[in-house]
Amino acid sequence: MCGAPSRLVDHKTPHRGDKRLFWSRSNWQALCTPCHSSRKQREERRC
Template sequence: MPVRAPRLCSCGNRVPSGGRCPCEVKRTSERKARFDKTRPNSSRRGYTGAWEKARKAFLLRHRRCAFCGDHADLVDHKIPHRGDQSLFWDRDNWQPLCTPCHSGAKQRQERRQPHEVKQ
């Protein structure tokens, strides 16, 4: 099976096929750090003690992941609330998910959906 040739990074390093140059990794982590500084903390986003209590009660009633049927350990918002507290607390918008489905399938699904612009 043919293997792709290494590529040259903009910094001049030779990078194997499918790999990332250390300078690219550094730029990515710096970009993410800049974003994290602008993002409100979890309690400002609504994840308070009241959320923990409601989440725990929801998971006691809904024990299986909505995607794969495995043990659920997270409550996910079907429609991302993006700060909208009425959507955040709407229990019809909640679904139980396991960590792998929330971190994988659900994140891919959200990236495919265009962001709504509030007016």
């Protein structure tokens, strides 16, 4: 999201316990910790 070095793998579509979606590499994206902990989590709360 911001271009900083990635430290985490995030799920583009929240898996909500679906193991197939959880392990689907096409659903993964690399994010830095601040983006994952703030922006992405805020987006998921809206859904």
